[in-house]
Amino acid sequence: MLTMIGKRLMFAIPSLIGVVIVTFLLTRALPGDPAAYFAGPAATKEAVEQIRKKLGLDKPLIEQFFRYTNDLAHGDFGNSLTTGQPVATEIRNRLPASAELTLLGLIVSIVIAIPLGVLAATRPGSWVDHLCRVTTTAGVSLPVFFTGLLLVYFFYFQLGWSPAPLGRLDVFYSAPPTVTGFYLIDTLIARDFEAFRSALSQLVLPATTLAIFSLAPIARMTRASMLAVLASEFVRTARASGLSPTTVIVTYAFRNAMLPVVTTLSMVFSFLLGANVLVEKVFAWPGIGSYAVEALISSDFAPVQGFVLTMAVMYVLLNLVIDILYGVIDPRVRLEG
Amino acid sequence: MKRRDFLKSVSGLAAGAALPIVPEVISSAYADARSETLLIVSEGGPNNLDIHGVGTNVPGYEVSWNCYDRLISHEMKSGPGGVPYYDRDKFKGELAEEFKIDDMSVTFKLRKNAKFHDGTPVTAKDVKWSLDRAVSVGGFPTFQMSAGSLTKPEQFVVIDDHTVRVDFLKKDRLTVPDLAVIVPCIVNSELVKKNASEKDPWGLEFTKQQTAGSGAYKVTKWTAGTEVIMERNEDWACGPLPKIKRVIWRMVPQAGNRRALLERGDADISYELPNKDFQEMKASGKLNVVSLPFSNGIQYIGMNVTKPPFDNPKVRQAVAYALPYQKIMDAVMFGLANPMFGAPKDKPTEVAWPQPHKYNTDIEKAKALMAEAGMAGGFETTISFDLNFAGVNEPLCVLVQESLAQIGIKTTINKVPGANWRTELNKKEMPLFTNVFSGWLDYPEYFFYWCYHGNNSVFNTMSYKSAEMDRLIDGARTAAAAGDTATYDADVRGFVDLAYTDIPRIPLYQPFVNVAMQKNISGYQYWFHRRLDYRAMAKG
Numbered sequence: 001m002l003t004m005i006g007k008r009l010m011f012a013i014p015s016l017i018g019v020v021i022v023t024f025l026l027t028r029a030l031p032g033d034p035a036a037y038f039a040g041p042a043a044t045k046e047a048v049e050q051i052r053k054k055l056g057l058d059k060p061l062i063e064q065f066f067r068y069t070n071d072l073a074h075g076d077f078g079n080s081l082t083t084g085q086p087v088a089t090e091i092r093n094r095l096p097a098s099a100e101l102t103l104l105g106l107i108v109s110i111v112i113a114i115p116l117g118v119l120a121a122t123r124p125g126s127w128v129d130h131l132c133r134v135t136t137t138a139g140v141s142l143p144v145f146f147t148g149l150l151l152v153y154f155f156y157f158q159l160g161w162s163p164a165p166l167g168r169l170d171v172f173y174s175a176p177p178t179v180t181g182f183y184l185i186d187t188l189i190a191r192d193f194e195a196f197r198s199a200l201s202q203l204v205l206p207a208t209t210l211a212i213f214s215l216a217p218i219a220r221m222t223r224a225s226m227l228a229v230l231a232s233e234f235v236r237t238a239r240a241s242g243l244s245p246t247t248v249i250v251t252y253a254f255r256n257a258m259l260p261v262v263t264t265l266s267m268v269f270s271f272l273l274g275a276n277v278l279v280e281k282v283f284a285w286p287g288i289g290s291y292a293v294e295a296l297i298s299s300d301f302a303p304v305q306g307f308v309l310t311m312a313v314m315y316v317l318l319n320l321v322i323d324i325l326y327g328v329i330d331p332r333v334r335l336e337g
Numbered sequence: 338m339k340r341r342d343f344l345k346s347v348s349g350l351a352a353g354a355a356l357p358i359v360p361e362v363i364s365s366a367y368a369d370a371r372s373e374t375l376l377i378v379s380e381g382g383p384n385n386l387d388i389h390g391v392g393t394n395v396p397g398y399e400v401s402w403n404c405y406d407r408l409i410s411h412e413m414k415s416g417p418g419g420v421p422y423y424d425r426d427k428f429k430g431e432l433a434e435e436f437k438i439d440d441m442s443v444t445f446k447l448r449k450n451a452k453f454h455d456g457t458p459v460t461a462k463d464v465k466w467s468l469d470r471a472v473s474v475g476g477f478p479t480f481q482m483s484a485g486s487l488t489k490p491e492q493f494v495v496i497d498d499h500t501v502r503v504d505f506l507k508k509d510r511l512t513v514p515d516l517a518v519i520v521p522c523i524v525n526s527e528l529v530k531k532n533a534s535e536k537d538p539w540g541l542e543f544t545k546q547q548t549a550g551s552g553a554y555k556v557t558k559w560t561a562g563t564e565v566i567m568e569r570n571e572d573w574a575c576g577p578l579p580k581i582k583r584v585i586w587r588m589v590p591q592a593g594n595r596r597a598l599l600e601r602g603d604a605d606i607s608y609e610l611p612n613k614d615f616q617e618m619k620a621s622g623k624l625n626v627v628s629l630p631f632s633n634g635i636q637y638i639g640m641n642v643t644k645p646p647f648d649n650p651k652v653r654q655a656v657a658y659a660l661p662y663q664k665i666m667d668a669v670m671f672g673l674a675n676p677m678f679g680a681p682k683d684k685p686t687e688v689a690w691p692q693p694h695k696y697n698t699d700i701e702k703a704k705a706l707m708a709e710a711g712m713a714g715g716f717e718t719t720i721s722f723d724l725n726f727a728g729v730n731e732p733l734c735v736l737v738q739e740s741l742a743q744i745g746i747k748t749t750i751n752k753v754p755g756a757n758w759r760t761e762l763n764k765k766e767m768p769l770f771t772n773v774f775s776g777w778l779d780y781p782e783y784f785f786y787w788c789y790h791g792n793n794s795v796f797n798t799m800s801y802k803s804a805e806m807d808r809l810i811d812g813a814r815t816a817a818a819a820g821d822t823a824t825y826d827a828d829v830r831g832f833v834d835l836a837y838t839d840i841p842r843i844p845l846y847q848p849f850v851n852v853a854m855q856k857n858i859s860g861y862q863y864w865f866h867r868r869l870d871y872r873a874m875a876k877g
Contacts, residue, residue, distance in 0.1 A: 036759040050475045054391055081392055085561045149593060157597045164603040165594050167563065171376060171585050284589040286563040
């Protein structure tokens with residue numbers, strides 16, 4: 001197993017090198033001149049040149065690249081110009097915010113989508129099946145920022161049930177000491193239940209928004225793969241042997257239907273992590289997506305490169321975890337490099 | 338999983354999501370904290386806490402203004418609508434207890450009780466070090482200092498521990514006002530020097546992350562792009578102790594949410610909302626909305642005069658007669674701007690800036706001028722704008738496009754990303770564009786020096802060059818320094834008239850600074866930098 005993991009990680013290295021080169025070139029190809037942007041509205045040409053020199057942008061591209069890779073090797077992602085902070089720190093601080101939101105959104109989504117898919121598959125054509133179809137179609141066709149704004153409008157602005165969409169905590173609570181970076185866990189560790197409640201209530205709307213969006217692929221995939229499994233011979237045999245419907249569906253059919261579902265989950269998770277930019281914007285969430293987009297808008301190279309690199313590493317790790325999970329779910333699947 | 342269990346769990350979850358999760362018992366400490374805390378929401382936040390830093394953005398200026406002191410500041414006067422407005426011509430001491438302006442220098446006596454946030458007293462050597470820093474670091478701060486002829490460290494002389502003299506390089510009316518802008522702030526030199534390095538002799542890396550001043554507030558927490566928390570400096574010596582104890586400034590990127598936060602009463606103040614929102618909030622009367630004109634600021638349509646067809650003054654005048662001024666005021670600005678067009682024919686030119694020109698929308702006249710210029714058939718061109726301000730610029734350009742089509746000018750709209758806008762301006766190649774310029778120092782000759790002078794600064798976006806114009810601008814500057822009012826008035830009238838006959842840029846309106854706040858917030862003051870001054874504000 002360990003050698004397998006090692007081997008898989010080895011194979012990831014060339015793709016990471018490729019990512020480094022491509023992001024470097026892509027960010028340089030962006031329109032806009034960061035020196036002119038950061039020299040401010042009242043800058044003279046000399047002032048712009050001074051800034052360019054300070055940022056090292058007057059050097060040839062190849063030299064900039066070697067300096068960049070050298071810094072990377074030392075764990076230095078460079079400095080963001082828009083926020084003025086080192087990129088590595090920013091990503092470290094912001095990743096948990098995005099991850100907490102995405103995970104919670106995904107869990108909510110799984111809790112709804114998988115049972116819905118299973119029920120729809122066991123009773124095709126029934127009202128549950130139709131419900132499944134309608135919810136998933138609606139969920140996938142509503143753009144996330146729209147659902148987000150709609151939820152804010154009703155639950156915050158009209159009804160006042162939800163707290164102000166001002167990020168991870170109510171402004172008058174202070175953040176718990178960082179252990180995991182997940183406020184729900186950290187507040188519990190710090191035994192600060194009021195802050196836990198605040199963090200949870202802040203999470204409800206954005207997580208719901210993400211869940212609505214990610215319902216569709218999970219529910220549809222569960223339904224389809226359950227249908228295939230339920231039609232297979234071993235299920236017929238199990239039923240014929242007089243096993244209870246629960247045992248047949250949960251123990252036999254569902255376990256076998258899980259492989260494609262897990263694949264979908266990994267896709268949905270990595271997709272959500274990067275794509276919840278809009279949700280983060282709507283809820284003023286201090287996450288990694290909004291950070292990357294803001295950097296992109298102001299031609300701020302370092303954060304964009306850092307973001308892409310982080311996402312690439314996450315994809316590699318996620319794929320590895322999924323591969324290992326395959327083996328756990330289905331012993332027939334062997335980890336092969 | 339049993340179906341019944343599943344349904345139970347789903348309905349439980351739904352109920353959980355819908356429950357009002359608000360602490361039922363709001364502790365008294367919480368309520369106290371609220372009444373002494375100002376919660377500001379805005380789109381963007383600072384990228385640097387020090388205005389001397391590399392590329393500090395405009396929100397960063399607000400931090401600097403409130404956390405650092407300057408030698409002098411402006412008095413307040415009653416502005417439009419009774420809102421306190423800074424008085425351009427009256428100065429008061431801030432860190433300086435008193436100051437004396439002589440012929441070629443100004444001497445400041447520092448307050449003896451002024452202390453930096455870490456408790457060290459403010460001395461003359463801190464003042465000298467800070468001003469040296471401002472003229473030496475390069476980039477925007479150095480540029481701003483030079484606008485007031487403050488360029489050399491030798492100009493700042495320490496007389497004794499509490500006395501500093503600033504020598505004038507030449508007679509310049511803008512030198513003293515330039516000492517009251519945000520840039521010449523006084524920094525804790527010992528503290529910063531301790532944290533400076535060989536590569537960074539002015540300690541910019543240190544002051545980027547924390548405030549090292551003597552101002553009324555200090556930053557206690559800053560999460561870039563998320564929030565800034567400032568606490569009152571209880572030992573502030575340069576004025577009455579501010580009423581607001583704590584300022585929480587949150588970044589909320591969504592304009593709709595900022596409005597919702599205000600209307601629900603959760604946030605105290607916001608700016609940077611679309612004009613339509615401000616206008617609706619004004620009409621509903623639930624909040625206080627303050628709208629004041631940008632001092633010395635104008636949104637305009639510029640034309641590149643170095644290239645045909647806009648090198649022909651007739652074509653430029655034709656455009657000036659074809660623009661849909663009133664439509665822009667109504668449909669883009671929702672009335673939240675001062676019109677800069679359609680002055681009566683017989684109105685004499687004033688010694689003031691900005692002032693309206695005499696063009697009005699008159700398509701027939703525009704067509705006649707086009708024919709005179711030999712362009713009756715029209716031509717094709719592009720109109721460019723900065724996407725960072727798309728909320729105003731985009732509908733504005735669409736209206737202009739529609740209007741120009743009536744006189745045969747076919748325009749394509751070119752949207753320039755914010756990061757690229759300054760580069761494009763610097764190239765001076767865009768034929769037709771819209772932009773805003775506003776100067777911190779509110780003097781006509783200052784505006785004209787940057788926007789119309791033949792030395793072709795970045796803001797002379799039209800590449801306009803005229804010997805007569807240069808003569809008038811230079812004349813006004815010299816006359817102002819010498820106190821020669823008659824020549825000054827004649828020159829100012831002269832350059833305004835020339836700018837409106839030659840019309841390389843067509844003023845549209847003077848935009849408003851809009852700030853929306855709860856009814857219980859008082860003490861808002863308008864400053865030339867257009868950001869908030871927390872020191873005068875109060876809640877409840």
